[in-house]
Amino acid sequence: MMQVSTSLPLLLLSLTLLLLHPVSTVHGGHVLAFPGEFSHWLNMRNIIEELVKRNHSVTILVPDASPSVNYNNSRDTAKFNFLVFKVSYSREEYVGTMHEFIQFSMYESHTSSPLQKIMKMNHFMGRTLDFGRQQCDGVLKNQQLMATLQDSAFDVILQDPLAMCGDLVADMLGVPLILSLRFSFGSVMERHCGHAPLPPSYVPLAPLPYNDRMTFVERLINMVTYVASSTLTELAWKLSVNKYYSEIKGHPKTKAFVTHGGTNGLYEAVFHGVPLVGVPLFGDQPDNLARMSRLGTAIVLDFNHLTAEGLAEALHVVTNQPSYRTNMQRLSAVHRDQPVTPLSTAVFWVEFVMRHGGARHLRLASYDLNWFQYHSLDTGAALLVALMTVAALWWVGIRCILRQCRQRAGREKKD
Known part of the structure; x- marks a missing residue:
């Protein structure tokens, strides 16, 4: 009996510590990652490495021409599962386009006219979108790959916006999608995907070199960028990174x-x-x-x-x-x-989406509004019509009163 009574406090202490210890409700989730290239890959890598440490399985979908994701690296293959798909462009083509963009940005853009800059940026954006289309073809037209993705029963898809088609795959698989976003040209993704209010009157849009104290001319350029950037996407690249x-x-x-x-x-x-x-x-x-x-x-x-x-x-x-x-x-x-x-915040939200099968309760009602409803143009128009109606009634009423007064004054003069 003495032995039992001595061990009872230890048992209660152990149970108390166990109850106080935070236990995640997500056990061995399955994550599909669509990384971007260069520094975008480095950002996502931090998140998925932490997910692996928390006993989640991470599968990375990567094109065979990727210049950043080394899917043959034994250190990485020990952590992640790689699904490599073929694309019709080469690694040299992709890197060459990025080099061309950097060369223009560094050595030519400052001497180019606005029209030349627009034309050159259009060229680069067109090439980037072409790479994206080829990536989409490499995934969506590969029936064997799509069957593998379907059978894998992923809990969530983590996508860099520069890796196109993650949203389409998420829709086809019926899996929640999380975007790992750094910035987008003209903050277009923040505005459209997150519905973040970014008034161009004081919020400078990337990549303009302004701060939140803009002159009239800077605000004008910022407004033009705000309007024009909806068709553009971000380009970003980093040449090398040293772990030290x-x-x-x-x-x-x-x-x-x-x-x-x-x-x-x-x-x-x-x-x-x-x-x-x-x-x-x-x-x-x-x-x-x-x-x-x-x-x-x-x-x-x-x-x-x-x-x-x-x-x-x-x-x-x-x-x-x-x-x-x-x-x-x-x-x-x-x-x-x-x-x-x-990092803990990022991983928490990935696990949150896996625990609850998405985050529909966080979806803004603004996604279901038309653009004129979002900007309250319909209610503003209704109020304006009401105000104009009241003003018109007042005007008609005052004119009638004045007319009656003039007529009465005229009759009094005749009398």
């Missing part, structure tokens, strides 16, 4: 970070509180660095007028004026002050 970059930024002796303004590098610099010298090249980089400059955490240089003296001077200012480091450390403190890490 983040650790170097966090080293106590790191005084500044010279960057092209990519999203990954900026978040690492903000996390570690390191001020910046920015040289934007293309894509979202001018927009990113304009925001950092507005916050007093960066000096931005023009790549096409870059000199050794100018770079040295910028580094001298950033490393010797305390305000840059102070502002960045203040921003770092705000960025770090979160109840959970951004």
Whole structure:
């Protein structure tokens, strides 16, 4: 009896600890990932690696011409399942188009006329959409692949918007879809997919190099971009990433970070509180660095007028004026002050969708409205008609009263 009574408190303590320990209700979910290329792949990789750590199975759908996703890497094949599909373009074709885009952005765009820029961007967007169409054909027209996807019974699809057709596959399989979005040209995806309110009067759209204090001309250009960007999609690319970059930024002796303004590098610099010298090249980089400059955490240089003296001077200012480091450390403190890490938040929402088979309760009613209903043009028109009717009745009434008064005054004069 003494032995039983001694073990009872231990048993109760064990049960208490077990009850207090958070237990996920998702056990071994099956995730299908549609990654983008280059830095887009790096972003998604962080999420799916964490999902694997939480005992979820991750299958990656990747074209055989992918320049970023190494589906033959033994380190990755040990973590992920790869479904490789054939496309009609080559890896060299894809990389060549990206190189051409970067070359234009860095060396030619600043001397090109607005019409030349539009024509060139149209060319690049057309090529990108063509790659996307070929990816769609490689997936949707491959009956064996589609049968495999159907039989796999995925719980959720995680897609980068640059990897096209994930939404079509999700619809065909009847599986919830999650977009892993960084930014889109003109913030068009944020506006249309998320119905996020982005008034062009004070919200600068990527990739414009503006902040939220725009002049009239900048607001005009921002408005034109807002209207014109609905047919455009984002292009983004990163040449190489060293796994030690983040650790170097966090080293106590790191005084500044010279960057092209990519999203990954900026978040690492903000996390570690390191001020910046920015040289934007293309894509979202001018927009990113304009925001950092507005916050007093960066000096931005023009790549096409870059000199050794100018770079040295910028580094001298950033490393010797305390305000840059102070502002960045203040921003770092705000960025770090979160109840959970951004990665945990991302993984939570993926698991949330798997637990509940989607998130229909979060769907905005605005998705079911016409554009004129969304902007309240119908109710505004009804109120305007009512106001005009009341005004017209008042006007007619006043005229009748005045007419009666004049007639009465006329009769009184005759009498």
